[in-house]
Amino acid sequence: MSNAQFRWILIFSTLLCLAACGGRPVEALSAAEKAMADASLAKTCAPDEYLAAQKLLEKAKSLAEKGEHARAKATAIAAEKLAKKAIVKAQARKDECLNPQAPDAIDAAEFVDESGPGQDAVDALSEGMQIIYFDYNQPTLSDEAKATLDANADWLLDNESVTVTVEGHCDERGSTEYNLALGEKRAQVARKYLLRKGVDKARISLVSYGEERPADYGAGEAAHKRNRRAVFRANE
Amino acid sequence: MRADGKWLFIVGLTLTLLAAPFVQAQSDGTASPATSSEGLDVEVEQGGLVLIQMAIPRAINLDSKSDTIGLTEALSGTVKRDLTISSFFNILKPAQILAKSDREGMKPVYRDWFNSGAQGLIKISYKQVGKKVIADFRLFSVEGSDQVVLPKPFDGPIRIDASVKKLRAMAHEFANEVIGYYTKTRGFFGTQIVFVKGSRRTKEIYMMSADGVEETGLTGTRGINMLPSMGAGRLYFTSFRRGGPHAFRLGSGSTRPFAAYPGLNTGAVLSPDGSSVALTLSRDGNPEIYLLHPDTGKIKRRLTNSEAIDTSPAWSPDGQRIAFVSDRHGSPQIFVMNANGGGVQRLTFQGDYNQTPDWNPKSGLIAFTARDERAIFDIFTVDVGTKEIKRLTQNQGNNEEPTWSPDGRFIAFSSTRSGTAKIYLMDQTGRYQHKLSTGTGAYLTPFWVRY
Numbered sequence: 030m031s032n033a034q035f036r037w038i039l040i041f042s043t044l045l046c047l048a049a050c051g052g053r054p055v056e057a058l059s060a061a062e063k064a065m066a067d068a069s070l071a072k073t074c075a076p077d078e079y080l081a082a083q084k085l086l087e088k089a090k091s092l093a094e095k096g097e098h099a100r101a102k103a104t105a106i107a108a109e110k111l112a113k114k115a116i117v118k119a120q121a122r123k124d125e126c127l128n129p130q131a132p133d134a135i136d137a138a139e140f141v142d143e144s145g146p147g148q149d150a151v152d153a154l155s156e157g158m159q160i161i162y163f164d165y166n167q168p169t170l171s172d173e174a175k176a177t178l179d180a181n182a183d184w185l186l187d188n189e190s191v192t193v194t195v196e197g198h199c200d201e202r203g204s205t206e207y208n209l210a211l212g213e214k215r216a217q218v219a220r221k222y223l224l225r226k227g228v229d230k231a232r233i234s235l236v237s238y239g240e241e242r243p244a245d246y247g248a249g250e251a252a253h254k255r256n257r258r259a260v261f262r263a264n265e
Numbered sequence: 266m267r268a269d270g271k272w273l274f275i276v277g278l279t280l281t282l283l284a285a286p287f288v289q290a291q292s293d294g295t296a297s298p299a300t301s302s303e304g305l306d307v308e309v310e311q312g313g314l315v316l317i318q319m320a321i322p323r324a325i326n327l328d329s330k331s332d333t334i335g336l337t338e339a340l341s342g343t344v345k346r347d348l349t350i351s352s353f354f355n356i357l358k359p360a361q362i363l364a365k366s367d368r369e370g371m372k373p374v375y376r377d378w379f380n381s382g383a384q385g386l387i388k389i390s391y392k393q394v395g396k397k398v399i400a401d402f403r404l405f406s407v408e409g410s411d412q413v414v415l416p417k418p419f420d421g422p423i424r425i426d427a428s429v430k431k432l433r434a435m436a437h438e439f440a441n442e443v444i445g446y447y448t449k450t451r452g453f454f455g456t457q458i459v460f461v462k463g464s465r466r467t468k469e470i471y472m473m474s475a476d477g478v479e480e481t482g483l484t485g486t487r488g489i490n491m492l493p494s495m496g497a498g499r500l501y502f503t504s505f506r507r508g509g510p511h512a513f514r515l516g517s518g519s520t521r522p523f524a525a526y527p528g529l530n531t532g533a534v535l536s537p538d539g540s541s542v543a544l545t546l547s548r549d550g551n552p553e554i555y556l557l558h559p560d561t562g563k564i565k566r567r568l569t570n571s572e573a574i575d576t577s578p579a580w581s582p583d584g585q586r587i588a589f590v591s592d593r594h595g596s597p598q599i600f601v602m603n604a605n606g607g608g609v610q611r612l613t614f615q616g617d618y619n620q621t622p623d624w625n626p627k628s629g630l631i632a633f634t635a636r637d638e639r640a641i642f643d644i645f646t647v648d649v650g651t652k653e654i655k656r657l658t659q660n661q662g663n664n665e666e667p668t669w670s671p672d673g674r675f676i677a678f679s680s681t682r683s684g685t686a687k688i689y690l691m692d693q694t695g696r697y698q699h700k701l702s703t704g705t706g707a708y709l710t711p712f713w714v715r716y
Binding site for chain 2: 166202203204205206207209210211213214217235236237238239241242246
């Protein structure tokens, strides 16, 4: 096969896939693979995040195999994000983790762990279910959130033994108490949607964390966006 | 003068809520002296308040025994800090004072104080007798060359237990009397403010004296504890320590879950007569305001009934009405209702994000937090009768969660004007602004204990 022929086949197959099946998420998967390759330092210095990201990437690949491209893409993006977080965290604690003998360094490492971006890693580990995001001061579901909830409902229907806690969260703006109420509303709206999809009521519980457990401690709009969310946590 | 112009501008602002122009609306509690050639300096704070010129020399130790536990600081130091915070006085600096306070003792040489620029003079002396301190607090009118007669117990020397705490408590009482003498209303010193101190992972409930010192931690659970309120000596707060969020009560040493209904149990606050606790529950499917029995936590009554969020109840001083937040018309706004849930009235119509009402204990003003079109949070008041809105803070970071002082003349609130959130104090016009908290960390949701 000539080089030109090969290129044509590649373009054709890509187009076919885009048109027919929403596309095997090649880009998302390779971005995640690249992020994992870049995260070699994180293997030692941020092992929790690194392993979680690796797990997510494997899952994304297996989803892609099964042709579940939308979920594969979402999972791959989550894997990439987490790998990047692992890199940032590994860089921050590089000195301590490469010289674990220094007693001061151990304290410093603990400090980093305490205040570092741990929540996202925990969020991303919500088994089989993806996070949904909300607009500012709104408890209503976007089309994107509904699509994610459809996938979450499917997963819950496939995994009958799992019970889930829906956590409602808000960004840091607004009062403590109002945000607890808003987080409650968000969790309720997500639960209602899952119930309509046929998930048994008894399997879903709620908790609102208001603005108390952000995924991102930053202050800008990007951070706020990541924090206005509902997380679906499989109960142990 | 310049200050008057600013004052007029603030009045103008109150007419046009959320007016965009950026002006430096507040001074930072600093005073600009306008000296005269007479013996007396008339000091005028920005905004036109005339300050009383007050001299507070160090308390005189009548003993040969030296002051080893900080008695002097607990007496004259406390009075000095209180009167400084009160906003009504300019305290003369030691370098301005020509009089020899220690030498003259409790009989002032008025001419020397007059020539120092003082209008009022506070003198305190003390001696230790066993485990007691005998303290003598006196206020003098320098202009009238006479001692001011104050009510009991300040009509003569007082015996107090020789502890810094007890001495400070008496000094606060004296400061309140002095403020009452000059302004017709006693001060708020000696009262407490409860608040949340937060780091990234933990939030704990603290208490401080209203002069910003004597901070004490009340929870210490390394968890998330929020929304403290206090009445009849009991602390109510909201915590995730057992899932929740649940309402907890701390009184006589033990902390117990007070309300743990399914869903939210947030922002419990005791009524002025102690007969009910108002709080937000979501047990019936969405956040609503309820009244609970103050001891058992049993539901007495559900007050709101809407599909929307109803939260943040705040009692009127007579306990007959409750201000609250609801987004039943699309955005969070301030409402009032009767304490039985009837007579609901919407109070705010401007802006689309009004929260955290707190009812003035002496009037029909409700202070609240509003977000303006720049997404900045500031403090406003709304008059329950006329619904007139006034803006109190502007262009000084985010200012949130107002709480009125027990005398109704001041508001404590959380502000990010100096970076991390701290507790500030202002008068009800917003002209006087003063940083109250003195520690490190983020200070959130202050609640001034009023009954």
